[in-house]
Amino acid sequence: MKKKTPLIKKLAKFALDKHAKDSYRHIFLLSHMRANTSLLGHIFGSSDEINGYYEKHIGYGSKQFAFLNQRIEHANHHRFKPGSRFIFDKLLHNEYEVHPAILKRDDCQFIISLRSPQNTIPSIMSQVGKRVDNHERATFEGARDYYIQRLNTLLSYASALPGKFLYLDADALRDNTEASLVFLQTELGLSEPLKPEFKKQTLTGSGSGGDHSGNLNKGVITKQKSNYSDIDIPEDGMAELVAYYTDVRNKMIELSKASMTER
Numbered sequence: 316m317k318k319k320t321p322l323i324k325k326l327a328k329f330a331l332d333k334h335a336k337d338s339y340r341h342i343f344l345l346s347h348m349r350a351n352t353s354l355l356g357h358i359f360g361s362s363d364e365i366n367g368y369y370e371k372h373i374g375y376g377s378k379q380f381a382f383l384n385q386r387i388e389h390a391n392h393h394r395f396k397p398g399s400r401f402i403f404d405k406l407l408h409n410e411y412e413v414h415p416a417i418l419k420r421d422d423c424q425f426i427i428s429l430r431s432p433q434n435t436i437p438s439i440m441s442q443v444g445k446r447v448d449n450h451e452r453a454t455f456e457g458a459r460d461y462y463i464q465r466l467n468t469l470l471s472y473a474s475a476l477p478g479k480f481l482y483l484d485a486d487a488l489r490d491n492t493e494a495s496l497v498f499l500q501t502e503l504g505l506s507e508p509l510k511p512e513f514k515k516q517t518l519t520g521s522g523s524g525g526d527h528s529g530n531l532n533k534g535v536i537t538k539q540k541s542n543y544s545d546i547d548i549p550e551d552g553m554a555e556l557v558a559y560y561t562d563v564r565n566k567m568i569e570l571s572k573a574s575m576t577e578r
Contacts, residue, residue, distance in 0.1 A: 341402055342402070342426070343413065345428070346406075347407055347429070347462065347465040347466070354536065356368040357516065358536075361512070365399065371388045373385065374413070385404060407465070418472070418475050429482075429563070432559075440546050462556065466559070478571075481498075481503075484564075492511050492536050512534055514534070
């Protein structure tokens with residue numbers, strides 16, 4: 316097992332980074348597993364304005380130290396970009412929460428992104444099954460339960476942020492790339508356009524999460540999607556999930572400040 320970096324070393328790296336600032340504006344992507352979040356993170360991380368591209372696996376409490384922890388975690392692996400204005404993180408699991416006080420902050424912007432269960436569930440089952448023996452999410456029931464629980468949480472965030480968050484169909488990034496990037500640049504207030512090309516980063520393809528398919532090594536958004544025809548999915552169970560997803564998605568679009576859909 317990889318040893319964690321001692322806190323004192325993390326603090327030292329942060330303190331020695333001359334480009335680290337006392338405060339940044341925050342971009343949070345609230346989503347779920349297998350929803351093109353690694354791809355979007357790399358798009359953001361290739362912008363000179365934004366620090367961060369990966370999931371830091373931390374929660375955000377009501378105190379200021381939550382953001383200090385975020386900056387320290389970033390500095391442990393990367394230098395802050397000179398002149399940058401934003402720091403990015405994504406939260407994909409219910410164990411990492413965003414406190415209601417954080418949701419109300421003016422220096423935080425939120426993107427909520429969903430992907431259809433037809434594309435998400437087999438992807439979860441495939442990824443988890445390849446990496447962890449006998450994991451419950453390698454089964455339809457386990458992946459379904461995670462998906463439902465996560466969408467419930469995301470809907471609660473949306474309900475707490477009426478008219479204050481952006482909604483993004485996860486597959487719009489591939490299927491409607493140019494419009495999606497313009498949408499994100501405009502709504503987030505970025506000075507420079509976001510580009511479909513992106514850089515391979517220090518942590519690309521590493522760790523137990525993220526995209527290990529090799530797609531990120533291409534360095535550009537493609538429309539190519541994985542084939543999961545070998546994954547056994549019960550038709551009735553999927554039909555129920557599609558109905559649930561459709562209802563949640565419609566509610567989120569209604570609650571959002573602005574939305575970008577696949578087509």
